[in-house]
Amino acid sequence: MSDHNTTPAPLPRPGGLAARAAAQPTAGYLAGLNPEQRLAVEATDGPVLVLAGAGTGKTRVLTTRIAHLIATNRAYPSQILSVTFTNKAAREMKERIAHLAGPVAEGMPWLGTFHSTSAKILRRHAELLDLRSDFTILDTDDQIRLMKQVIQAAEIDEKRWPGRMLAGFIDSWKNRGLAPKDVPPGEASVFANGRGGALYHAYQERLKTLNAVDFGDLLLHCLTLFREHADVLSTYHDRFRYILVDEYQDTNTAQYLWLRLLAQGRRNIACVGDDDQSIYGWRGAEVDNILRFEHDFPGAVVVRLERNYRSTGHILATASKLIARNEGRLGKTLRTEDVAGEKVTITGAWDSQEEARLIGDEIESLQRDGHNLSEIAILVRISAQMREIEDRFVHLGLPYRVIGGPRFYERAEIRDAMAYLRCVVSQSDDLAFERIVNVPKRGLGDATIQILHNHARATSVSLLQSARAIVESDELKPKARTALRELVEAFARWSARAEHMPQGELAELVLEESGYTEMWQKDRSADAAGRLENLKELVRSLDEFPDLPSFLEHVSLVMDADSGETAERVSIMTLHGAKGLEFDTVFLPGWEEGLFPNQRALDESGRAGLEEERRLAHVGLTRARKRLKLYFASNRRIHGLWQSSLPSRFIDELPEEHVEVVQAASNYSQGGYGASRFDRMESFGSSYNTPGWQRAQENKAKANAGGGSGFSESGGFGGNRQRGPMLIEGELTAKSSASSAYNTGARVFHVKFGPGSVASVDGNKLTVDFDKAGRKMVLDSFVQRGG
DNA sequence: GGCCCAGCCTTTTTT
């Protein structure tokens, strides 16, 4: 261990727990750890990297380490910063610490995700970043809507340059810790013919006006805070005696910088991860962070956990052999003391429907043998694969559950309801207001919203405030005006009620009075009932929170609702979704070239993409405890078209001695390509005679001839620039003529009503006698002098 | 302003 670590300052004893630990030289919580695990727990000071292979007790090490820090008096629970990626992981850790160390875990205020921890820090120092401490956190949906507005305001063709694409660029910049000014000019110009950087800038300005941040900002603003306010950073250095990081291989650059700034203080940082399970490169994770750890944190202790407690011999050997093909890895050799168990099976099917049939049959037979359905999982590469499997299971009456999919809080009805509540809480949440202003339909369409926007922008107020002013005028037609007035009055009423009413009850009232519930009650579509059910569930969950704002914070950051359902069902999920889970029996369908490894990953990231796909395969294989069953189909429908496909190269990479090729015993199979294929896997082709195989070969030849090497040589966005550069400056702040007070008798011009004379003035409201339209009440921001 | 049709695009997913 490095010698330059500061010994932690002595702490007052946090009571009974410490006393207990001091009394017993070998504390109970250390019992049962293997030597490596124990080292990982007891190497408390200085940087530590724990390379924890699949199933080697990673979470156990993390939680025991925390218990150890507390029990040996090294830190209070509140002095330990512990970050995870997902809420699920954070929740699980909390539970396990509570189990180990008792209720002290309740006092771990700094155990959370990168994002929730960042949000907590930002709320304390919001003013240093030009934000109010009640800033809103936008989700992806809000983000994209805002991007669209920014793009439109810049008069860029939104068809050519969609908001979602800009969101992608900005997201990846934020993942790399780049503020608008830091984006390399070359990259910034990639979007919208050179205007990407300006749009990023404009987007950030809009966020600031809205007092809002997006997910990326949570980290980015923290970086700014830490860098520009050394005094603030040093208070966190004092506070966080120990830092722990879960799934370190998934950190992106921004998170890495965030950690490094915080770890500068005491250098007590322990990162746990597995480079072989890094599967989020496509969203900015840098495997390099873990590969470079010893370089970044000199003197680091590296502990390898290689004893696998999960899988039987054949399964583990298969997974190890596969992942050994990767070059960019730190290298671990997993071993088990478990029995060899069943060999891994590989089954070839004629097509994806037969594949689904075979899996269904296999599961039914397992079920007959008394296996628990909740110990069976089917892991697919892409969600689209789920459908055929689900169809088959429905047909068989086999209970299943799809994990992942659209999350509760992402459903439209929940987001609508949330938008209502956000407006009740905050007068200035324009995005929320815009979302629900015409839901249910009130006859307030684009035209009305445009008027609201114009006034809001001209007078620097929020949309809701703007609406309040406009209903006092004749700007809108009577119908729209009445509708808007009702809405404005309703919000005033609800906000007043919010003070004293339990939030569940309030939500119910809002949904009722706004007509939102009624809208779904009247809806004849099949899922309307489910949506109403979801709304009820939302109202129920609201009451679990002390107040509305804390509920809203929870929803923005903890966007998952664990249904907690434990009924006996087969689980179907993506390989990504399966990380961290384990099952007795795992089915892995779709091991075909193009699907897995996924062609797009190969096209976009080349060799690195292939290695990531292989890691994904490794994750899939290591989810199984006792039984592992791989499948490939010779024909699969992709985007509606039947395509023939070759078995995945990953199948060829599996060790023969641990794998058994199963003959698909179905009538639909055209022959026994399965069994023989594996025998001759080194020499593709020649002796195969089944139609499927021949088709596959033809297809392969065609693909090769067609220049489908997969690697695009261009790297260019050049070529298709058609429009010249446009003006960028000032597009977002189109202030209308600076209007202040008009005097009685002044001549004014109104776009809709034409010329007229001011009859009287009341603040920003003018009564004007229009030459043609007669007497109208208008807002001064809508008229110009003259006429 | 609202409804209906046509065309588009399709990985993986968290916060």
Add this chain to the structure above:
DNA sequence: AGGCTGGGCC
């Protein structure tokens, strides 16, 4: 094939 978006028409 299918779900969503955008545009055009009433």
